[in-house]
Structure formats: structure tokens, C-alpha cells
Amino acid sequence: MTAVSPQVNVRTLQQKKKNAEKISMLTAYDFSMARLLDDSGVDCLLVGDSLGMVVQGHQTTIPVTLAQMIYHGEMVARAAKHAMVIVDLPFPVGQRGVSHTLKAASKIMKKTLCHAVKMEGGHEQSESIAALVDAGIPTIAHIGLRPQSVHALGGYRVQRDASRLMQDAKSAQQAGAFMVLMECVPRSLAKEVTEALEIPTIGIGAGPDCDGQVLVINDLLGLTEKLSPKFVRKYANVSDIARTAVAKFQSDLQLGNFPAAAESFE
């Protein structure tokens, strides 16, 4: 009998930090991509509210609704046999107080059957993080650049406030978060935070010393048309492959090469 690799959970991730094994996380927004990433052995699938930008075509993540997060979360969770599935709390859930946050996170867990949630904020969200954890909802705190606060932060910029970053990280850990995600912070700060915390850190634009890395799948595959930030590595150019395939379909159609006899019913 083939051994089925067990589903990643909070203990697996903690163990990875102890063993200095890097944690992989990629975003996923639908069943077919989630299945592919899950088959590839990715540790965590993040149903990020970045779907507002890469799936819906908005300029920010702010328009994404709770119902949309649940819709995409359900599809991803249905595909995951190995990966831990994490769903983002969309704007303005975390900004509306502890009981609203708990209600929204519980709805996400119940409807999507995901394994954890992620919320933006650290120190100022510690009460909400503690309430979620008390309710049995594993929670990730997203600190550094918080895209839902892009207007308050004056744009998507590197966050250099070292004492704030450390305070956010430590408060999140103390409140019971099982992981901290740091976005767009200098690598030296991310390293200090990673060394100071017992829980794992995941970085995006935070240098190589975090306990793991996360990327938006559309960026990694080269499906994003816009200019990517410097921390994105494009591992493929799937846009070009797709364009070539579609052009071939169009020309086959015009030349009478598609469908062929073998592709037709007698």
C-alpha cells in the first residue's frame, strides 16, 4: 500500500521550524490549481484576498467580500489532501472588533472546511487573535506591509519600523498565533523576528531568513501582466504558453484542422 502523506497541521509546521526545514506556501483560488499545488507537495495553500487583484482585476484587496472568500475557500479546501488550507479574513473584518472577527472567522471555518485563517495586524489585533485561538481557530498574523491598509500606509512600500515589527510579532505569538507572515520588510529585521519567535515565520519580500516563503501563484507562473515587485521570482511564463496554444487553436479552426475525424463522432 502506498503511504499517504499526512495533512500538514500546526504541529507539522512547528516541527519544521525546529528542524530548520523551510515551509512552502502558495496562494490558490480554485479547485484545479489547488489540486495541482497539493499534488506537488506544497505545505500550505493560502486563499489570499490577493484574489481581488489577480482574479477579479481590482487595484487593491479592499473590495473582496466575506462571501467571495468563502466561495474560493470551499473550492481550494475540496482539493487539498496534503496541504494546510488557510483563508484570509477580508477587509474590514479585523477592523470591526473582536466579536465581529470571531463570527466571520467561524463562518469561514464552518463553510469552507479550511484549517486556519490569516488576519492582517499584530499588536492591535492581539485581542481578536486570542479570541480566535480560544475558539479553536488556528490563526496567522500578517504584519509588515498590510495590503488592506495600503491607503493608510501611503502605498505598497517597504516597512522599516523595527520596533513596531517586533512588537507586532511578539504580541501575535503571545496571543496564540501559530505563525507570523511578514510582507515587505528589510531582510535583517525579518531575520531578527524569526530568531526571536518560537512560532514559524513566513516571508514575502522579507529576505531568505524566514522559516518559509509565500508567493502569489499567478506571479510565480508568469500569469500576471503587470510589473511584478522585485521579490517575485517568475518560475515560468505560462502567459506565453497559453497565448501560443490559443493562437494555434484559432488557426487550426480557420484551416479546417480542428476538429479532426478522430475528434468527431460518426
Ligand code: KIV
Ligand atoms: O492575499 C494574499 O495573497 C497574501 C499574500 C500576498 C501573502 O496575503
